[in-house]
Amino acid sequence: MTITQLRTFLTVAETSSFTKAGDILHMTQPAVSRAISSLEADLGVTLLIRDRKNGILLTDIGRRMLIHIRDIMIGIEKLEQEAAAEKGLEIGTIRIGSFPTASAFFLPKIISRIEHRFPQLEIELHEGTINEVKKWLASREIDIGIITEPSFEFETIPLYNDKMIALLREDHPLCHKPIICIQDLNDEPLIICKGGNEIPIIDIFEKTETSMNIKFVVHNTGALLNMIQEGLGVAILSELSLITTPPHIVTRELDPMVRREILLAAPSLTECSLAVQLFIRTAQELFCHKEEP
Known part of the structure; x- marks a missing residue:
């Protein structure tokens, strides 16, 4: 199996569309189909079902594999970020999950400072309820989340x-x-x-x-x-x-x-990518000293 196959499967699973995945990855639809078929052949299991009524569906094993493949892709991104940092560059993607109040209060200042310092970094925002943020953390759809109250499922850092x-x-x-x-x-x-x-x-x-x-x-x-x-x-x-x-x-x-x-939460703070570590440091610089007396 190849990184391209894994990235293609991840994109198809997240968009529920071969066409949309091809547009994102700059691949033709037949190339997307071949990558998925090759990955399924290498693993010996069916990951996706094409349903005329409901579109692209993940099989049970496909849903389980999705979490592991996200972990693999996060690891690859960390390798790329480490190599870029060695060359004096800051690259990567930070996937952030937050509930609406936190999005309005914390994220504009954090993102503005990061983009000013490191314009090459990409930031993806996912906004929902606190339970949705926890669900996205557990499934590795996001790298870092803003939640309220400590959770035994994740490692947390007090923010505010x-x-x-x-x-x-x-x-x-x-x-x-x-x-x-x-x-x-x-x-x-x-x-x-x-x-x-x-x-x-x-x-x-x-x-x-x-x-x-x-x-x-x-x-x-x-x-x-x-x-x-x-x-x-x-x-x-x-x-x-x-x-x-x-x-x-x-x-x-x-x-x-x-x-x-209010806390920052991640599946593992010690295994965060350099880009996520940067987000955490920036958030702490801006808000950890601004608590009400």
Whole structure:
């Protein structure tokens, strides 16, 4: 088997199309088909099924092989990066996965600095839920991810402690208090926003033995804010998630202070490519010293 065969299979699997893979790899469709057939012959297994209704499908062994082939291609890219670094060049691709709040706050500054210093590096962005980022890390679709809360599946590095605040409608009885104790929210109707906000909230209610009355669970900040404006409940939200405070909503500090930990995650930090190591160093330079007091 050859690197070309492995790269072709990986591209077909990720695009679900021989034609798209050929365009990306600058190969004709027959050449793509030959590369896949040769790889299957070398391995003695069928990796792909051509289905008229559903297009290109991976077989069970094809899905398992895909993870190993991604690892092989990452290893080859690391070799190429090491050789380039020896010649004073910085090349390679950084595949980053992030949830929307982190994408908006961290990635523009990190990418801008990397592109300014090393314009030859390519950066691929994958945005989704935190669970999707973890799934992409496990399948090696991305090299580095931004997640919340430590995970035993991956190696992590702390990036930022995101303070959480209370949000209330301006006529709520608790608005007269400059700082809201968690116990003040005992049995208050809560609106919870998924996406990494919920875990530290549940933890602090348990630690303070406060009764948690979850009335609504939403998946975006806009819905949460509109519900507060309609008087449907109060919320606790991370500061990074709140770009601006809408009319008729007030924010208050919490006691005890609640934070959610944002981390960089990778399958193995010691085996990261030089390009990924550069991303990690840049992120730390920009954000590790900027945590809220």
